[in-house]
Amino acid sequence: xxxxxxxxxxxxxxxxxxxxxxxxxxxxxxxxxxxxxxxxxxxxxxxxxxxxxxxxxxxxxxxxxxxxxxxxxxxxxxxxxxxxxxxxxxxxxxxxxxxxxxxxxxxxxxxxxxxxxxxxxxxxxxxxxxxxxxxxxxxxxxxxxxxxxxxxxxxxxxxxxxxxxxxxxxxxxxxxxxxxxxxxxxxxxxxxxxxxxxxxxxxxxxxxxxxxxxxxxxxxxxxxxxxxxxxxxxxxxxxxxxxxxxxxxxxxxxxxxxxxxxxxxxxxxxxxxxxxxxxxxxxxxxxx
Amino acid sequence: xxxxxxxxxxxxxxxxxxxxxxxxxxxxxxxxxxxxxxxxxxxxxxxxxxxxxxxxxxxxxxxxxxxxxxxxxxxxxxxxxxxxxxxxxxxxxxxxxxxxxxxxxxxxxxxxxxxxxxxxxxxxxxxxxxxxxxxxxxxxxxxxxxxxxxxxxxxxxxxxxxxxxxxxxxxxxxxxxxxxxxxxxxxxxxxxxxxxxxxxxxxxxxxxxxxxxxxxxxxxxxxxxxxxxxxxxxxxxxxxxxxxxxxxxxxxxxxxxxxxxxxxxxxxxxxxxxxxxxxxxxxxxxxx
Numbered sequence: 001x002x003x004x005x006x007x008x009x010x011x012x013x014x015x016x017x018x019x020x021x022x023x024x025x026x027x028x029x030x031x032x033x034x035x036x037x038x039x040x041x042x043x044x045x046x047x048x049x050x051x052x053x054x055x056x057x058x059x060x061x062x063x064x065x066x067x068x069x070x071x072x073x074x075x076x077x078x079x080x081x082x083x084x085x086x087x088x089x090x091x092x093x094x095x096x097x098x099x100x101x102x103x104x105x106x107x108x109x110x111x112x113x114x115x116x117x118x119x120x121x122x123x124x125x126x127x128x129x130x131x132x133x134x135x136x137x138x139x140x141x142x143x144x145x146x147x148x149x150x151x152x153x154x155x156x157x158x159x160x161x162x163x164x165x166x167x168x169x170x171x172x173x174x175x176x177x178x179x180x181x182x183x184x185x186x187x188x189x190x191x192x193x194x195x196x197x198x199x200x201x202x203x204x205x206x207x208x209x210x211x212x213x214x215x216x217x218x219x220x221x222x223x224x225x226x227x228x229x230x231x232x233x234x235x236x237x238x239x240x241x242x243x244x245x246x247x248x249x250x251x252x253x254x255x256x257x258x259x260x261x262x263x264x265x266x267x268x269x270x271x272x273x274x275x276x277x278x279x280x281x282x283x284x285x286x287x288x
Numbered sequence: 289x290x291x292x293x294x295x296x297x298x299x300x301x302x303x304x305x306x307x308x309x310x311x312x313x314x315x316x317x318x319x320x321x322x323x324x325x326x327x328x329x330x331x332x333x334x335x336x337x338x339x340x341x342x343x344x345x346x347x348x349x350x351x352x353x354x355x356x357x358x359x360x361x362x363x364x365x366x367x368x369x370x371x372x373x374x375x376x377x378x379x380x381x382x383x384x385x386x387x388x389x390x391x392x393x394x395x396x397x398x399x400x401x402x403x404x405x406x407x408x409x410x411x412x413x414x415x416x417x418x419x420x421x422x423x424x425x426x427x428x429x430x431x432x433x434x435x436x437x438x439x440x441x442x443x444x445x446x447x448x449x450x451x452x453x454x455x456x457x458x459x460x461x462x463x464x465x466x467x468x469x470x471x472x473x474x475x476x477x478x479x480x481x482x483x484x485x486x487x488x489x490x491x492x493x494x495x496x497x498x499x500x501x502x503x504x505x506x507x508x509x510x511x512x513x514x515x516x517x518x519x520x521x522x523x524x525x526x527x528x529x530x531x532x533x534x535x536x537x538x539x540x541x542x543x544x545x546x547x548x549x550x551x552x553x554x555x556x557x558x559x560x561x562x563x564x565x566x567x568x569x570x571x572x573x574x575x576x
Contacts, residue, residue, distance in 0.1 A: 001297065004295065004297070005293035005294060005295055005296060006293060006294055006296055007290070007292065008292045008294055008365075009292070011431075011435075012301065013294055013300065013301050013429070014308075014428045015429055015431035015432075016431060016432065017306035017432065017435050018301075026426075043364075047432075047435075079296070082435075088392055088393065089397055090395065090523070092435055092523060093442070100296055104376055105376065107376055108379065109378060126420070126421065127418065127421045128421065129417050129421045129430070130415065130418065130454075131419070132414070132415040132416065132435075132454075133416065133417045133418070133432075134417065134430075134432045134433055138432070140432055141301070141304045142417070142430045142432060143299075143304055143305060144304065144305065144335075144421075144422045144426070145421045145422055146300075146303075147303060147305050148422075149379060151336060151380070154381070163464075166308060166418075166420075177376070214315045235378070265314075
């Protein structure tokens, strides 16, 4: 990994003109790889980027990254940058789009202790970059608002942050969506958020369990009054939150709905409808 | 330059958690280097970044980049990234801030022909990332809104773009500020724009010439009705605009105010109060 680098002249670095997606591998199996490949392809299309690899070739490259890294549980990045122009041209159409892929050991927003006791989150009044500026459906690297929120959360003594949309409602945090549970019903912000794939998994799990889950506005006071709160990310899955600013969620312990969803989420990692073996895709593995 | 790279794990790439500044060298002299160093230092401070180099050391590194590149006119970048954490930690405080500097041949937003006849610009309704999300005083790489505007301008048949602020007034373009001249008075957007150093130079030149120049709102219809329009950037200085969307500025030729400012701007490049020889700063040059 120390040798994986990008040119300082790449628009992906100089202008954050880049999109990416991250899929995870758990115990040798990709989790919902197709959904990640769909989103990656849509993001590239919206940014008018093209790669000389088709969907199957990208999947094979990712599988080979995992295989070569030796990780059985991994965080796998696929990145497409605008690229650089050999003439230093200021016209992005002159740049050659580049593909970068790598596999890291699986990482989580919440560590083991935090998964057991729940995270402590602070709400920052920094506004998530609005959809009129950058389409949040394009998974992008524009994070200075999220980093600002994170530093404010650290100042406050919290462990991570939620930032707001232009109306002051909750948007998302650095790398995660958020859900509030009230009277057994789930709600997650609809505006100015990435449509996360773990967020989608929660909708799918709720549908299977016959639970109500909708996307809509949630104000700061509303989320603080929730029975349970959890965040969702490919980096960690479904992760409980037990404190927001000075407010304690419910009795301060990880709630029953959150536990039930976490358990089902991890069970899906062996379900062939939700996951697929890395070895099926890697061309470098000697198959019998 | 082909060897100048940044780690794909650097937050500067993965989260665009980076600031930079660009100073230019013209005929062996830095132009307003102190103003660029001031802004770079303020940007770093606002992002809570620190480097192990003081101001003089940074200036010396930049001068050495120019000297080693052999360019007598150059575009010189200083970049500070959040860096990467050796443990893949998701806490930006664990990252080691990195410094990158390089010199490229001097480049301009407008080419020779465009400087003579004036640029053709299209106004996009993409909204520049608002100050409530990212402080525009921090020179940043969050450009997806500007790139979107640029592609829309190309679709329209224009050469570059202006995008708007949240109120629909003109903000800025990809790498430049804009000025409108009406009845001899100059006006440039105040909101959601980088306080550019070439923009500052225009204020300073106007003050010297006894001309009125203020920062304030300019609507799309107002700018299209201006007598003259020009853009400002370290990459090219003061550059005329003669067409916005379908509207022609004045008589369609580069106006008298723009020509006068362009001429004085370039004269300042030999003025010791505005510029300084690269050789004064480069430690690698054998001095007599």
